[in-house]
Amino acid sequence: MTVHSFEEHFEEKLDKDIAIEPRDWMPDTYRKTLIRQISQHAHSEIVGMLPEGNWITRAPSLRRKAVLLAKVQDEAGHGLYLYSAAETLGVSRDELYDQLHSGKAKYSSIFNYPTLTWADMGAIGWLVDGAAIMNQVPLCRTSYGPYARAMVRVCKEESFHQRQGFEIMLTLSNGTEVQKKMAQDALNRWWWPSIMMFGPPDAESPNTEMSVRWKIKRFTNDELRQKFIDVTVEQTKILGLEVPDKDLKWNEERGHYDFGAIDWAEFWNVVKGNGPCNKERLETRKKAWEEGEWVREAAAAYAEKRKKKAGEQQAA
Amino acid sequence: MIESNQLVNKATSQLSYTLQIADNALIMGHRLSEWCGHGPILEQDIALTNIALDHLGQARSLYQYAAEQFNALPAAEKEKFFVSPALQSIIATGKAMDEDDMAYLRDGWDFRNVLLVEQPNKDWAYTVVRSLCYDAFNFFFYTALQKSNDETLAAIAEKSLKEVTYHLRWSSEWAIRLGDGTEESNKRIKEAVTDRWQYTGELYTMNATDKAMQEAGIGTNLDDIKAKWQERINAVMSEAGLDIPSTGWMQHGGKEGRHTEHLGYILAELQFMQRAYPNMEW
Numbered sequence: 001m002t003v004h005s006f007e008e009h010f011e012e013k014l015d016k017d018i019a020i021e022p023r024d025w026m027p028d029t030y031r032k033t034l035i036r037q038i039s040q041h042a043h044s045e046i047v048g049m050l051p052e053g054n055w056i057t058r059a060p061s062l063r064r065k066a067v068l069l070a071k072v073q074d075e076a077g078h079g080l081y082l083y084s085a086a087e088t089l090g091v092s093r094d095e096l097y098d099q100l101h102s103g104k105a106k107y108s109s110i111f112n113y114p115t116l117t118w119a120d121m122g123a124i125g126w127l128v129d130g131a132a133i134m135n136q137v138p139l140c141r142t143s144y145g146p147y148a149r150a151m152v153r154v155c156k157e158e159s160f161h162q163r164q165g166f167e168i169m170l171t172l173s174n175g176t177e178v179q180k181k182m183a184q185d186a187l188n189r190w191w192w193p194s195i196m197m198f199g200p201p202d203a204e205s206p207n208t209e210m211s212v213r214w215k216i217k218r219f220t221n222d223e224l225r226q227k228f229i230d231v232t233v234e235q236t237k238i239l240g241l242e243v244p245d246k247d248l249k250w251n252e253e254r255g256h257y258d259f260g261a262i263d264w265a266e267f268w269n270v271v272k273g274n275g276p277c278n279k280e281r282l283e284t285r286k287k288a289w290e291e292g293e294w295v296r297e298a299a300a301a302y303a304e305k306r307k308k309k310a311g312e313q314q315a316a
Numbered sequence: 317m318i319e320s321n322q323l324v325n326k327a328t329s330q331l332s333y334t335l336q337i338a339d340n341a342l343i344m345g346h347r348l349s350e351w352c353g354h355g356p357i358l359e360q361d362i363a364l365t366n367i368a369l370d371h372l373g374q375a376r377s378l379y380q381y382a383a384e385q386f387n388a389l390p391a392a393e394k395e396k397f398f399v400s401p402a403l404q405s406i407i408a409t410g411k412a413m414d415e416d417d418m419a420y421l422r423d424g425w426d427f428r429n430v431l432l433v434e435q436p437n438k439d440w441a442y443t444v445v446r447s448l449c450y451d452a453f454n455f456f457f458y459t460a461l462q463k464s465n466d467e468t469l470a471a472i473a474e475k476s477l478k479e480v481t482y483h484l485r486w487s488s489e490w491a492i493r494l495g496d497g498t499e500e501s502n503k504r505i506k507e508a509v510t511d512r513w514q515y516t517g518e519l520y521t522m523n524a525t526d527k528a529m530q531e532a533g534i535g536t537n538l539d540d541i542k543a544k545w546q547e548r549i550n551a552v553m554s555e556a557g558l559d560i561p562s563t564g565w566m567q568h569g570g571k572e573g574r575h576t577e578h579l580g581y582i583l584a585e586l587q588f589m590q591r592a593y594p595n596m597e598w
Contacts, residue, residue, distance in 0.1 A: 049353035056349050057582075060589035060598035061416045062342075062376050065349075066369060072352050073365040080358055118589055118598070168598075176596055284354070292356020294504070295440045298497025299357070305496065 014215055019145035022088040030214055033207065034144050035089050036105075037216065039096045042082035044108035045075045046100075047281050051115045052124060060118055067164055068121060074157045081150040088146045101286050108132075109267065110193050112275030119172055119179075119186035125165015127187075127194040127232065133158050134228045135198065138218035166235065173239045180240075187236070188244045195259075196267045198225040229257050324393055329528040330466065331385040331397070332428065333535055335418070336525060336571060337469075338378030339429035342419055344450060345371030346582055350437055363486060367447075370479040377472050379415035387412045398426055402594065420590035424580055425573040428525075432515035434570070434579045441494055441504040445512050447487035448552060453519040454480045456544045460536035469534065488552045495556025502557070509553075510561055517566025520545060525571075 006025040013020060020026055049072050056072065059065035083093045099105035110128050115121070136158065139151040172183040199205055199221040211217035219227075236243050247260030270278070348368035355361030386394065394407050402421040406413065432450055437443045458480055461473035494505040520542035522530070529535025553560055569575065589598070 046353075046358070053353035056352055057346060057585045058588050060420075060593075062372065062379070062419055064598055066372050066376070069349055069352060069365060069369055069372065073362055073369070076353075076358060076362045076365070080362070083358075171597060176593075178593060179596060288354045288356065291439070294498070294500050295356035295360075295494075298494050298501030301501075302493040302497040 014143055017141075017143075017215075019148060020143050021145045029210070030216075031089055033211060033214070033216060034147065035086055035091050037211075038082055038086040038089075038147055039091070039099065040106050040108075042079050042086060042096065043100045043105055044111065045079035045082060047107045047111045047285060049075045049079075050281055050284055051111055051113070051277075052121060054115045055118060055121050058118070059121075064121075064168075071125070071161055071164070074161070078150075078154045078157070081153060082147075085144075085146040085150045097289060101282070101289060103273070103282065106271065108197065109270040109275060110197050111281060112270050112278045113189070113193050114276050116189070117182050117186060119169070119182040120190070122165050122168030122172060122183065123186035123190040125161050125163075126169050126235070127165075127190050128197070129158050129162040129165055130232060131194050131197040131228050133162055134224050134231075141215075141218060143215040169239055169241075173241060183239065184241050187241050191244050192263065192266075193270075195225055195229060196262060196264075198222070198228065200264065200267070226256050229259055233257055324390060326528070326532060327385065327389060328393060328397065329525050329532075330534060331382055331389070332525045333529045334378055334382040334385060334469070335426075336428035338375050338382055338418070339427045340433055340450075340454075341371045341375035341378060343427070343429045343579070343582060344433040345369070345375055346586060347433065347435075347437055347446075348443075351443065356440055364443075367479075367483050367486065370476075370483065374472065374476045374479070375419070376415055377475075379418040381468050381472070382418050383413040383415055386418075398422060400426060402591070416590065420587045424575055424583055427575065427579060427583075428571050428573060429579075430515070430518045431567055431570040431576050432512065432519065434576060434582060435512060435515060436578060438508075439504065440490075441501070441508040442512065444487055444490040444494060445505065445508040447483065448491045449512065449516045449519070449549070451480060451484040451487045452545050452548045452552075453541065455484045456541045456548075457536060457538075460541065464535070465533040484548075491552055491558070492556040495553075495558045505556070506558060509558055513561040513563075514565060514567045517563075518568050518570060521566075521568060521571070523571045 007027065010020070010024070010026060010030075013024070020030075052068060052072050052075075056065065056069055059068050083096060086096060087093060096105065100107065110131075115124070133155060136151055136155050140148055140155055142148045142151065169183055169186075172179040199208075202208055202220045202222045205221050208217060208220055212220065233243055233248065245260045247258065249258050251258045269275070273279070345368045348364055348371065352361065352365045352368070355364060386397065389397065395404070398404065398407075400421055400423045403413075403417065406417060406421070430450075432446060435442070435446055437446075455477070458473040458477045462470050462477065464470040464473065491505065494501040496502070520538040522538045526535055526538055530537050550560060567576075
């Protein structure tokens with residue numbers, strides 16, 4: 001087959017919604033886009049363990065502690081599936097870690113915000129995981145097979161996370177005055193960063209058009225953001241909390257909520273490293289990696305010795 | 317009258333015994349949970365969190381049982397049992413205790429966990445050594461506790477044993493891997509064994525509660541466990557190429573409520589929410 005026919009074959013698969021598999025020919029840019037997106041997603045899971053991990057030792061009840069611990073562990077699991085999916089594209093986990101640690105690879109900016117009260121565990125589950133689900137459900141049908149399959153597992157667990165986050169918020173909003181205040185304060189701080197999670201507006205999103213054509217992405221940033229706002233505002237009413245957006249209004253004609261201007265200057269600053277926790281999060285990851293080096297070396301050396309011993313025993 | 321006093325004594329000893337087991341599980345689980353998100357290898361981060369969850373699950377079952385035992389005590393005994401003002405105020409209202417009251421509202425001197433489990437994680441080697449020493453104890457302890465006259469404890473032991481069997485395999489494998497890995501890992505684990513060894517004697521030292529419960533057929537004989545523990549630890553250490561420290565002075569006090577400085581900080585974090593925002597549902 002000529003390059004031309006390889007490409008035609010690839011396009012044909014996309015048109016017919018047949019998954020692209022690791023051994024299939026794919027355009028270089030498709031491969032690169034996927035590595036970028038999947039690794040960014042994997043890094044987000046791993047860095048995302050930190051803001052919630054911050055409350056594991058302080059969870060207010062034994063049940064909440066167990067659920068939170070299990071949730072953060074799920075995120076580690078998601079990181080694992082996603083790194084494995086990225087590896088099928090010919091990049092190693094160590095290389096991807098290097099990119100994260102050197103600042104070359106990005107992760108979701110939301111995790112550069114601090115978790116200041118227990119209510120943040122509710123707000124993250126409800127809003128951040130809620131936004132992540134909106135972004136991720138369409139990825140269960142993304143064109144690259146290993147990524148789509150990883151996402152099916154991820155989404156199942158994420159919807160459980162979102163429910164438990166909402167349940168934390170509900171408990172707080174049905175609680176005492178100070179608990180309600182805690183819930184509202186968390187909503188105030190997480191609302192805007194959450195709706196920024198869908199990325200820049202379509203007109204300014206450099207990767208959207210190609211990704212949609214390749215069926216890596218199924219909906220645009222703005223479409224998903226609108227959907228998230230429409231659903232979440234209704235949930236806020238159940239909680240009896242107030243969305244911190246004075247311009248928020250139901251638009252009968254559009255059948256959607258209109259919302260206020262998003263502070264994109266803040267978004268780009270956090271992306272560029274100026275968020276409240278960028279430095280801390282990255283340093284924490286680097287520290288874990290560097291301090292773990294001797295452990296990984298020991299494990300490798302021991303495995304090597306065992307292999308050698310087994311070989312000698314077989315020879316004898 | 318003498319008979320009823322004896323019954324009360326037995327009930328309070330039984331409660332102390334349940335709490336002593338529960339406190340070990342909670343504090344161990346708490347320490348291990350501190351690794352979550354900071355592990356040296358992603359797969360190990362997940363494994364350690366699993367283990368932390370097992371300990372926490374055991375702690376919950378045991379605290380639920382302890383709360384039940386406490387709620388069944390005569391009023392006069394309830395008032396005497398805990399010194400914590402937070403618990404005293406709940407007792408005064410006549411409200412029933414639950415698992416969270418047991419974990420979050422007792423003070424340091426009420427906690428009966430062994431000193432070993434409250435020691436800081438420090439690094440992977442210290443964490444592995446602490447786990448190995450505790451897991452080996454727990455394995456033989458729960459094995460014996462399955463035969464307890466106390467059906468609830470026996471059932472918890474049976475369920476926990478499946479988990480603890482895995483914990484012991486995990487920590488044994490890691491001890492061997494580090495001992496027989498690189499020069500650095502060998503040096504680090506040696507140091508950890510040397511430093512933590514002084515906290516192992518308390519695991520199998522019988523206090524008054526242990527003795528009373530053994531006599532009642534509820535508790536286990538820790539002398540038997542000591543022998544089995546030593547045998548298992550010797551085997552793992554020898555495979556890891558590590559020496560057992562020549563038994564020197566052993567630290568005690570945890571089982572009597574006299575702890576190292578570390579427990580205070582664990583409780584300051586663990587209990588923060590319940591202390592700062594009392595009497596709320598979470």
